[in-house]
Amino acid sequence: MFFRWFDDGEKSSQTSPMPTLGVRGIVVNSQLTINYHSSRVPNDVQIRRLAEVVALARACLELALRTLRRANTPPYDPEPIIRRILESHFRFSPITRGSTKDWSGDLGPIISNFESIWTGLRARITISDAYSVYLSRGLRLRGYTMTKPNHLTGVARPESYGSIHLDFDLLKNEREKLLMVAMLIHEAAHKFRSMWDTRYRNEPGYSTLHPISTRMNPDSYAFTVISIYKRQCITQLWGYPSARKI
Numbered sequence: 292m293f294f295r296w297f298d299d300g301e302k303s304s305q306t307s308p309m310p311t312l313g314v315r316g317i318v319v320n321s322q323l324t325i326n327y328h329s330s331r332v333p334n335d336v337q338i339r340r341l342a343e344v345v346a347l348a349r350a351c352l353e354l355a356l357r358t359l360r361r362a363n364t365p366p367y368d369p370e371p372i373i374r375r376i377l378e379s380h381f382r383f384s385p386i387t388r389g390s391t392k393d394w395s396g397d398l399g400p401i402i403s404n405f406e407s408i409w410t411g412l413r414a415r416i417t418i419s420d421a422y423s424v425y426l427s428r429g430l431r432l433r434g435y436t437m438t439k440p441n442h443l444t445g446v447a448r449p450e451s452y453g454s455i456h457l458d459f460d461l462l463k464n465e466r467e468k469l470l471m472v473a474m475l476i477h478e479a480a481h482k483f484r485s486m487w488d489t490r491y492r493n494e495p496g497y498s499t500l501h502p503i504s505t506r507m508n509p510d511s512y513a514f515t516v517i518s519i520y521k522r523q524c525i526t527q528l529w530g531y532p533s534a535r536k537i
């Protein structure tokens with residue numbers, strides 16, 4: 292049994308605090324520090340891959356920001372694939388050709404949310420092994436970010452979140468890299484922009500979400516970024532955990 296992201300503040304306050312990961316503050320490079328448990332020490336390949344995942348997530352976010360800013364300036368003529376991605380993940384009303392100036396009222400706030408995520412992710416960050424929730428509750432989660440008591444949903448205050456947790460086991464497989472990039476951007480949307488999950492990408496209601504509901508929905512951001520990077524409208528990712536199939 293596994294779950295996805297555990298990121299509901301209410302739940303965390305009711306249960307016992309997470310045991311801390313014993314090995315903390317291990318410096319990987321000037322931009323990345325990791326925490327893990329002594330019973331599950333990541334090897335050099337895993338640590339190198341995590342650094343690559345973080346670097347790739349930053350590069351993908353930068354590309355997405357450049358692309359969306361360009362789409363939001365005259366002549367408002369993004370490529371068909373970019374139009375398709377925005378229609379799919381932010382539920383923009385379809386405009387197949389001609390100016391997309393009508394989108395700018397919605398695209399502006401989305402770009403500023405991406406800027407918050409980018410600002411947070413490009414600074415020095417700490418990533419912890421999601422193994423910690425297995426230690427405390429026997430749950431196998433692939434990624435999560437815990438809220439702190441002073442957290443306010445929607446109010447961007449990174450310090451009101453704990454560190455981003457990703458399952459270091461996934462780092463054993465090169466094939467999981469894009470999946471981990473999507474998960475990191477998803478968790479960064481929680482931590483640095485205080486977003487909340489309305490629908491996960493592989494939940495039935497995702498493709499019929501009201502456009503407003505996508506504005507603070509982490510998967511809408513994560514899948515837009517990897518779609519722009521891959522230049523295809525990605526709607527499914529192999530191994531992407533499906534939340535509520537318990």
Ligand SMILES: [Zn+2]
Pocket residue numbers: 296298477481487488509
């Ligand atoms: Zn989430």
